[in-house]
Amino acid sequence: MKLQLTTICLFLFSALILAQDGIPTDYLDSEFHKSRRDAFREKMPENSIAVLFTNPVRNRANDVDYIYHQDPNFYYLTGYKEPNGVLVIFSEEQVNDAGINYNEIIYVQEKDPRAEQWNGTRLGTEGAKEKLGFQAAYNGSDFSNSGIDYASFDKVMFINFENDYRDSKRNQADLYSLIETFKTQANYSEVAIPDPIKERAYEMIKATEIENSANVAQNLGRALEYYPDLKDDKIIEAYVNATDDNTRIELKQQVIKIESETPKSNLDTQSLSTIMGGLRxxxxxxxxxxxxxxxxxxxxxxxxxxxxxxxxxxxxxxxxxxxxxxxxxxxxxxxxxxxxxxxxxxxxxxxxxxxxxxxxxxxxxxxxxxxxxxxxxxxxxxxxxxxxxxxxxxxxxxxxxxxxxxxxxxxxxxxxxxxxxxxxxxxxxxxxxxxxxxxxxxxxxxxxxxxxxxxxxxxxxxxxxxxxxxxxxxxxxxxxxxxxxxxxxxxxxxxxxxxxxxxxxxxxxxxxxxxxxxxxxxxxxxxxxxxxxxxxxxxxxxxx
The missing domain is CATH 3.90.230.10 (Creatinase/methionine aminopeptidase superfamily)
Incomplete structure (x- = not known):
């Protein structure tokens, strides 16, 4: 799409168009976010599922949290600005027990008048349908009963988890609980998830012809400086320090053998970021x-x-x-x-x-x-x-x-x-x-x-x-x-x-x-x- 910069400039620094309640109306609309989900789906592998989570609430001190900021990928695909949510996108149409087709589901915070009195209005499921344009919207508490059979998909795409979210204990549908549900149902374990940097290094070794191996060794040597954990891998370190082609050929065969013996998993922590990078x-x-x-x-x-x-x-x-x-x-x-x-x-x-x-x-x-x-x-x-x-x-x-x-x-x-x-x-x-x-x-x-x-x-x-x-x-x-x-x-x-x-x-x-x-x-x-x-x-x- 070619941008008409003159058209864009007409919008800039004019007075904000305000709705009757004083809220700006120049946010991205639900059609934009839907178009981004459609574009994402077009890039998904066949028989795959993508699961995205909202950003965690981060504590500032004691009982005060930082101002909440949504995960950019989640916002890009949904427009949802609240915490404790899950987005599920399917590569192909699914059919529920009632015979209704769907290819995406959003799980959101449940409406709660007391919580909203303190922290503001929540969209809830009806708001997610009306304002975000989702046909299938459920409360976060329903995620544990989603009925999704993750094992039936060739790829389950998600971004691997960081240790930066808390268990609120009182909320059984907080981000902690949502992620734990996913881990259990998708058969997730830390051991099953490969290190993406190490995986990329192994791919470079496997894909390199012997006449180019010295160049790859040099590149991997630089990677060792940026990612010290790679030094713990004896094959990568030996490949970098090898002084002859025969040694690198032998190390390449070891990599191929290791990967052939590694149990295959349908859990994929790389593709989602790659697809989002291409879109964004x-x-x-x-x-x-x-x-x-x-x-x-x-x-x-x-x-x-x-x-x-x-x-x-x-x-x-x-x-x-x-x-x-x-x-x-x-x-x-x-x-x-x-x-x-x-x-x-x-x-x-x-x-x-x-x-x-x-x-x-x-x-x-x-x-x-x-x-x-x-x-x-x-x-x-x-x-x-x-x-x-x-x-x-x-x-x-x-x-x-x-x-x-x-x-x-x-x-x-x-x-x-x-x-x-x-x-x-x-x-x-x-x-x-x-x-x-x-x-x-x-x-x-x-x-x-x-x-x-x-x-x-x-x-x-x-x-x-x-x-x-x-x-x-x-x-x-x-x-x-x-x-x-x-x-x-x-x-x-x-x-x-x-x-x-x-x-x-x-x-x-x-x-x-x-x-x-x-x-x-x-x-x-x-x-x-x-x-x-x-x-x-x-x-x-x-x-x-």
């Missing part, structure tokens, strides 16, 4: 309306802080200005913990303490994103707190800017996912060598230690398959240079941290920078920082 990496027109709004809201936050910034501000105050702008535009949440790092704090890539009391004359790295109706932006700007880059700050900043320009230009249809990183890294590496900060290409990771791009959507690091770029993907391009205090270079560079991050829509006609309203050029930033801010006259009484 391509944004529909409806999604782009919300995602673009989230991005433009975030860009406006960056613009406003550029006007309001002064050396006496604290990192938390800077964060507050951004998040106030988000709320003014109707954003419900931040897409991730806000990062505001002044000076050397900016060298900590995921610095979220934001507790420096005065940003003084440092560069301030601000990596923040508004979430709007589930879709999150991810926009970073780095600005001088006093409105003027020093000589050294400007040199580093302009290198990162030129790097990002090269990365954005590489975000074109057909290019490999790694193209943006390669383009950005070349500019930064060449420039740092020229400045004498590094001596070789391999040292680029010293001051540019992260990747350049990730998908963006319902997650800040959204689902995707990391293949060649396709139209209607949205990615970030975020090169950076970070020179911590004490680095092996001239002290004049110490404490300079610069990251510039924008959200890029990939189209047949080239990349579109959706966050371009926030200035990126150093001269444009300095110019905007001279403008008066609406917050200049906003002062509060001293509490001292």
């Amino acid at each position: 990496q391509i944004k529909t027109e409806e999604e782009m309306v919300l995602l673009t709004k989230a991005i433009r809201i975030s860009a406006m936050g960056q613009r406003e802080i550029m006007k309001a910034m002064h050396p006496g501000m604290s990192e938390t105050e800077v964060q507050g200005v951004h998040e106030y702008v988000y709320k003014k535009y109707g954003s419900e949440y931040e897409g991730y913990p806000s990062i505001v790092g002044a000076g050397n704090n900016g060298c900590v890539l995921h610095y979220i303490e934001n507790n420096k009391m005065k940003v003084e004359n440092d560069l301030v790295l601000m990596d923040l994103g508004a979430e709007y109706h589930g879709y999150t932006a991810d926009v970073t700007r780095t600005i001088p707190a006093n409105g003027k880059f020093t000589k050294e700050q400007k040199i580093i900043y302009d290198i990162v800017y030129q790097s990002q320009e090269a990365g954005i230009a590489a975000a074109t249809v057909g290019n490999a996912y790694s193209a943006t990183d390669a383009a950005c890294r070349k500019v930064i590496t060449d420039s740092l060598i020229e400045l004498g900060l590094i001596k070789s290409n391999e040292e680029s990771w010293k001051y540019f230690p992260h990747g350049t791009s990730h998908y963006l959507g319902l997650d800040v690091h959204d689902a995707g398959l990391y293949g060649a770029f396709e139209p209607n993907m949205v990615i970030t391009v975020e090169p950076g240079i970070y020179i911590p205090e004490g680095s092996d270079c001239d002290e004049k560079w110490w404490g300079i941290a610069v990251r510039i991050e924008d959200d890029i829509l990939i189209t047949e006609n080239g990349p579109i920078n959706l966050s371009a309203e926030a200035p990126r050029k150093s001269e444009e930033i300095e110019k905007l920082m001279k403008e008066k801010s609406a917050l200049d006259d906003f002062t509060l009484p001293s509490l001292d």
Whole structure:
């Protein structure tokens, strides 16, 4: 589907259309979520079933929980925002005892007037039918009597469980109980579920011809650095360290023998994520309306802080200005913990303490994103707190800017996912060598230690398959240079941290920078920082 960006822009920053009860009406509708379930079903293997669970309720402290946030896959396929639910999708039509056909079931929280008095209205089964468009909707307590014969399916697809959900004891239809029911009925056991990383390593060994085995061994060697648990597998470790072809041939045969002797299970923890990645990496027109709004809201936050910034501000105050702008535009949440790092704090890539009391004359790295109706932006700007880059700050900043320009230009249809990183890294590496900060290409990771791009959507690091770029993907391009205090270079560079991050829509006609309203050029930033801010006259009484 080709997106009409001009059409999308007509929706943006118009007044929110409100229903009579004051609730925004620009959420994704039930037809969108149904279309996503239909698209998912088309990709399912024959005679398969997919079982998805809601996110757990996470405890903040004592009897206070964090604000609930739905699992993105579950929301994408249902629109359901409450906890303690299950979605079941069948690849083919099923027939119940009454002779009624169905191919999907949702299990939801039961209506409970007392609980709703404290925590808000629940949809219940009738709401799931009326507002979410499900024909088969049941209470969670019915899941244990679903009658689903998991053994009759060739594949039972689900995402493996993390140890992050509690047994509430009082609720026999909470997430804990729902998962326990599934585990029992599907004959789940930890032993039966293969380690996906180890499984992938074995697949690489099995599928590799001997003449390419050295390259695979090298790739597996790098994997051992990222996944230390793989070192416990003697075959993988021996394959990496083998010095001759005969040894690798023998190890390959051992892998084939092990897999042939391993009991087969129909439980599949990989395919569901793969199918969802393929769907979610391509944004529909409806999604782009919300995602673009989230991005433009975030860009406006960056613009406003550029006007309001002064050396006496604290990192938390800077964060507050951004998040106030988000709320003014109707954003419900931040897409991730806000990062505001002044000076050397900016060298900590995921610095979220934001507790420096005065940003003084440092560069301030601000990596923040508004979430709007589930879709999150991810926009970073780095600005001088006093409105003027020093000589050294400007040199580093302009290198990162030129790097990002090269990365954005590489975000074109057909290019490999790694193209943006390669383009950005070349500019930064060449420039740092020229400045004498590094001596070789391999040292680029010293001051540019992260990747350049990730998908963006319902997650800040959204689902995707990391293949060649396709139209209607949205990615970030975020090169950076970070020179911590004490680095092996001239002290004049110490404490300079610069990251510039924008959200890029990939189209047949080239990349579109959706966050371009926030200035990126150093001269444009300095110019905007001279403008008066609406917050200049906003002062509060001293509490001292």
